[in-house]
Amino acid sequence: MNFWRALQHGLSLDALPVATQDKQFIDEVISQSRKHHLDLPLLIFLEGLRPVSFIAASVLTGLEPFAELFFPQAAYQKFTSFVENRANLDTLIESLKQ
Numbered sequence: 001m002n003f004w005r006a007l008q009h010g011l012s013l014d015a016l017p018v019a020t021q022d023k024q025f026i027d028e029v030i031s032q033s034r035k036h037h038l039d040l041p042l043l044i045f046l047e048g049l050r051p052v053s054f055i056a057a058s059v060l061t062g063l064e065p066f067a068e069l070f071f072p073q074a075a076y077q078k079f080t081s082f083v084e085n086r087a088n089l090d091t092l093i094e095s096l097k098q
Contacts, residue, residue, distance in 0.1 A: 018087050025082060026092050033096065043096045050089050057084035 018026075033042045049056060060067070060080045067076050082088050 018085070018091050021078075022082055022085070022088050023091070025078075026088065026095060029092060030095050039096055043093065046089055046093050046096070049083075050086065050093070053083055053086055053089055057081070 029042075033039050057080050060076075060083065064073075064076060064080070
């Protein structure tokens with residue numbers, strides 16, 4: 001019985017709380033999008049990404065060996081974990097709407 005409960009918890013898509021470093025990243029993304037007047041395109045992109053964010057993070061993880069050629073590994077892993085947490089996307093979307 002504990003195995004099934006652990007399996008069910010491991011496959012859940014519940015959002016984790018937003019970490020402090022993620023809040024800083026969100027603030028940086030918002031300031032850059034407003035600086036370049038890209039609020040609306042970013043908002044549309046993120047709304048489309050929200051339902052498949054966990055799948056997108058899994059694909060990004062699979063592409064990590066190739067992405068290391070173009071991006072620093074730590075930054076890429078941070079972005080992947082950011083996209084994986086649905087609460088981060090919700091917070092970013094709500095901040096863009098303000």
